[in-house]
Amino acid sequence: MKNVVIIGAGLGGLATAIRLAHYGYRVTIVEKNERVGGKMNIVRHNGYTFDTGPSLLTMPFIIRELFASVGEAMEDHITLVPVDPICRYWFSDGATLDASGNLKNTEEEIARLSAADVEGFRKFIAHGERIYNASAESFLFQPFGSLDIKGILGNLKLLPAVTKLDAFRTLNDAVETFFADPRLQQLFNRFATYNGSSPYLAPATLAIIPYIEFAFGGWYVEGGMYKLAEALEGLATKKGVRIQTGVEVKKIVVERKKAKGILPQSGELIPADIVISNADALYTHKELLTGSRWKFDSTEPSLSGFVMLLGVKKSFTRLKHHNVFFSADYKDEFDVMFNDLKPSPNPTIYVCQTSQSDSSHAPVGCSNLFVLVNAPSLRCPGTDGSPEYLSDWEKEKHEYRNLIIRKLSTLGLGDIEKHIEYEEIITPLDFERRYNAFRGSIYGTSSNSRMAAFLRPPNKSAEVENLYFAGGSSHPGGGIPLVLLSGKIVADMIQQQVGQP
Ligand SMILES: Cc1cc2nc3c(=O)[nH]c(=O)nc-3n(C[C@H](O)[C@H](O)[C@H](O)COP(=O)(O)OP(=O)(O)OC[C@H]3O[C@@H](n4cnc5c(N)ncnc54)[C@H](O)[C@@H]3O)c2cc1C
The missing domain is CATH 3.50.50.60 (FAD/NAD(P)-binding domain)
Known part of the structure; x- marks a missing residue:
């Protein structure tokens, strides 16, 4: 054997x-x-x-x-x-949108923000479906060879599918053609972060991700x-x-x-x-x-993450299971993370509260908040080829934590700081140490x-x-x-x- x-x-x-x-x-x-x-x-x-x-x-x-x-x-x-709504989105102007696997409900939510974009949403999801159909059987579910000559020849059979993948413009370019409202552009650009990339650089092929989420639902x-x-x-x-x-x-x-x-x-x-x-x-x-x-x-690593686990003696009834609090300037966020390799001073914040769906996850009247902010990978090569850390998370993590708590307070979570009774911070450095993730990438x-x-x-x-x-x-x-x-x-x-x- x-x-x-x-x-x-x-x-x-x-x-x-x-x-x-x-x-x-x-x-x-x-x-x-x-x-x-x-x-x-x-x-x-x-x-x-x-x-x-x-x-x-x-x-x-x-x-x-x-x-x-x-x-x-x-x-x-x-x-x-099933988790429904899949996610509650909070925009910087105070508007919210509940995205649901039930497309009719999502269309109604989109119409509330921008009626003219409902048709664009339908077309965008249909576009994602075409990419899925072109790539699922031939790429996602199959081995893919290396890009040496043997690998290239072996993969030639994929060429007809590759042309349908909308890989020659960025996700943001595609999103802008389907949606006029900047809030909806931000929402659909976010799907590039599902594999740790920037919507302003990654190919529009990633339109497959929202299709998958809306077609097959979000689950817990x-x-x-x-x-x-x-x-x-x-x-x-x-x-x-x-x-x-x-x-x-x-x-x-x-x-x-x-x-x-x-x-x-x-x-x-x-x-x-x-x-x-x-x-x-x-x-x-x-x-x-x-x-x-x-x-x-x-090789450019994907994004890493800055995570806070907060045990809070308080209920947050306006929060859903998944919540995203968008920043005011999405492009700047990705520029800072991918160009300067620094954490954004004005980040989009994801908050997951499983205690809402699962009462065993927090004491009665309390909430377990999993807070995730995209963060750059750890380091880039120094000029002499040696790796050098660009940010020292051990020193900076408390300051960054305070910034996020302050933001969450102003974004609707009120006096959260007073009610935190358990707290743990996980930085990109921890992802590297715990899982040997290359440069902390997720x-x-x-x-x-x-x-x-x-x-x-x-x-x-x-x-x-x-x-x-x-x-x-x-x-x-x-x-x-x-x-x-x-x-x-x-x-x-x-x-x-x-x-x-
Ligand atoms: C904060 C965060 C949020 C995420 N959110 C989502 C989400 O909502 N939905 C989703 O689908 N995905 C999400 N992901 C991504 C998802 O978790 C990963 O893609 C997936 O779990 C990776 O699994 P893996 O088996 O490839 O690698 P890993 O989980 O990294 O497993 C690799 C294993 O190898 C071990 N290992 C490494 N080096 C050695 C060694 N030298 N000797 C022995 N063992 C070693 C590590 O300890 C680890 O256990 C998220 C990830 C993170 C970190």
Whole structure:
């Protein structure tokens, strides 16, 4: 029986392991942290529960398919709950809009702000649907080769679909043609941040994201998002996967260009016929492989995040489950983050309050607020090629926290400061340290160029035989559904290429 070792028990690692174990491979996952889930993580404190990573689930059929592919019913493991409205948007002029999976309701909300834009909304969603239809089967659900000659030839069959992807203008350019009202432009530009990019740089292909959200809805996992990680851990264990937590990998051992196993920080070589890295692909190339040719320093990472977990002795009845408080100048926000690599002094603020849908997540009369602000990745190369930190989050985090609390107070959350009884801050530095996220990025490489989607590290190493990549930093990209898809892509690729387990 062939031995597979997977580095990392994030959602990508767990999904790959479940499928490979089902195919008959002997699978071991080695995870540096004390629990599985990676960026899908959880904090519990004095009656408060916080999901510290993903808060919104889309494309639920991908999770259902994962369970079904190994003979299980998703409903026997987790319960998905639709969130409606999906999100309440708060604009800087005081207006609000509730976006719903029920398109009629969303159209009514749009009409309240700008009746002339309702038709544009319909056309924009239809445009996103065309991009989805052109890319889902041929790109999202399939492996994608590297951009060497072999990879290019292998991917030529995708060319007819590529031309339909609206990749030659930015998302903002497209949004401006569909919507006249600047508030609606801001709302639909926001979807570029779902993979950590700027709407002013990323291709209009990202119009696929609002289509997916409106067509398939926004979902929550009953009991908290972390229940998904626990369910996948349970399923992996049931399928015979061995999960070792608290073990950090130091090196992927390569002999004559073939992966032979992994070397933990302490302990002996764990031999393997196949090695899969679920750890960030750029980090893997830089830190776990010797002599990789990958150009890390010229690869632009996606955005990171500045997170505050607030246990507040107060109810916020005007807040929905998901809320976005938009800044007055969206373009400036992205310029500051991507050009100056600094946190924006006037950021858009996302607030998730799961205690509204899940009373077990906060004591009675209290709220668990997960506050997320986009933040730049950690550093850029110094002039001598060495990495240098551009912001020192350890020093700056309290000041930035105060700025956000002040903003939230003026935006309708009133005297929130007085009622905070639990608080934790998570900075880009923490994302780097906790998960080995390359420069603290949340979604791997940014999509800030026309070709970005095709330049992500591929699922199979071009440098080392028997080495594969599954997770949000490789193909097809970040976010729960795509990460789970990468697990399917890698497991199927191994079964086809390696054959008999
Ligand atoms: C704040 C935040 C909000 C988000 N919001 C959403 C959302 O609303 N919806 C959505 O769909 N997505 C969201 N995402 C993105 C989503 O969480 C990720 O795309 C996804 O969880 C990534 O999974 P992964 O398996 O690719 O990687 P990871 O979760 O990063 O897992 C990689 C694992 O590898 C381990 N590892 C790394 N190096 C080593 C080593 N040397 N040895 C052993 N183990 C190692 C890490 O500890 C980690 O457990 C959000 C992410 C964050 C952080």
